[in-house]
Amino acid sequence: MRAKELSQYNSYTIPNSVLIQELKLIRHPEGGYFSETDRQEAQIPSPFANKASRPLATTIHYMLTPDEPNGVFHMNKSATMHVLHQGRAEYTLITPGSPPTVEKKVMGPNIHSGEVLQLLVPTGVWKMSRLLQEDLDAASANASQDRCGCLITEVVFPGFSWEDHGFLTRATFRELWGDVVPPEAQYLLEYVKDD
Numbered sequence: 001m002r003a004k005e006l007s008q009y010n011s012y013t014i015p016n017s018v019l020i021q022e023l024k025l026i027r028h029p030e031g032g033y034f035s036e037t038d039r040q041e042a043q044i045p046s047p048f049a050n051k052a053s054r055p056l057a058t059t060i061h062y063m064l065t066p067d068e069p070n071g072v073f074h075m076n077k078s079a080t081m082h083v084l085h086q087g088r089a090e091y092t093l094i095t096p097g098s099p100p101t102v103e104k105k106v107m108g109p110n111i112h113s114g115e116v117l118q119l120l121v122p123t124g125v126w127k128m129s130r131l132l133q134e135d136l137d138a139a140s141a142n143a144s145q146d147r148c149g150c151l152i153t154e155v156v157f158p159g160f161s162w163e164d165h166g167f168l169t170r171a172t173f174r175e176l177w178g179d180v181v182p183p184e185a186q187y188l189l190e191y192v193k194d195d
Contacts (some may be wrong), residue, residue, distance in 0.1 A: 002020040009179055012086055014098040016065045017059045019151060023061050030167075031071035032064045032129075039159060046158040048077035055159030064151040066139060072191050078156050080127075082107060082119040086111045087150035088135055091119060092188065094168075102185060106132070107152065116118035119142075126168050127193045135151030166195040 019025065025033035038059040045051040052055055064070065064087075073094065082091075095101040100109035107129075110113035121127050131150060140150030173192045181189070 002182075012149070013144040014151075015140070016063070016149050017146050019061075019063060023063075025061065025063060027064065027068065028071070030074050032062055032068045034060045034062045035151075042080060044158055046078065046164070048158070049161070049164050052163070054078070054161055054164075057155055057157040059153060059157035060156050060160075060176050061085075061151065062154050063149055063151045064129060064131050066131070066145040070191060071128050072193055073126045073128040073173070073188070074122065075126050076102070076156060076160065077123055077127075077164035078158050078160065079123050080121045081155045081157070082121065083153045083155070084108065084117045085151040085153065088115065088132055089129045089150035089152075090132055092128045092130075092191075093121060093172050094176065094188075096124065096126075096176055098178075099182075102188075107150065128188075130191070138165075169193050169195045171195050174175055180181065 010085070020033060024035050026035065028034040036058065040056040040058070042056045044056055046054040059155045073092075084107045088106060091105045091107060093103045093105070095103070105119055106115045107117070107119055109117070111117065129150070131148070135148055138146045170189060170192055173189060177185065
């Protein structure tokens with residue numbers, strides 16, 4: 001593709017400062033910023049939380065910026081659909097197993113290069129998101145950090161509850177690999193919570 005064609009995928013139309021103010025985003029305990037935009041009143045028994053009553057669905061805006069460039073590994077018992085609004089972020093997913101499966105997906109507008117506009121993370125999967133280093137470097141070089149990041153919507157179904165959420169700790173991370181973390185997965189420890 002020509003440079004002009006590639007640049008059409010790199011638009012970042014609304015600056016981070018405007019998004020934070022207008023969407024009333026606050027810092028998220030996982031990293032990044034968020035605001036809850038919907039919590040359905042209808043309640044259902046969650047098959048992922050021992051039939052505990054949960055909203056049918058909840059929705060948030062979630063954003064990573066150069067000052068909050070990554071989250072940490074966490075798991076929701078409910079499934080989560082991620083929908084891109086602008087920017088790009090790499091998602092690392094760890095599916096427990098023997099051995100665990102590590103998968104990376106880039107949420108971004110360039111569908112021709114394999115980036116995705118939607119990402120479904122099922123129940124029982126650890127996830128972490130981060131801005132791509134090449135985007136951070138380009139924003140720093142061009143003094144355009146207010147136009148670097150990733151804004152998505154997350155729809156959690158059944159709806160989000162902190163009781164159904166957990167952070168990946170170093171001890172649990174090691175347990176995933178039977179206490180012997182392979183060299184190629186060591187760098188992921190940077191994105192887990194201390195015990």
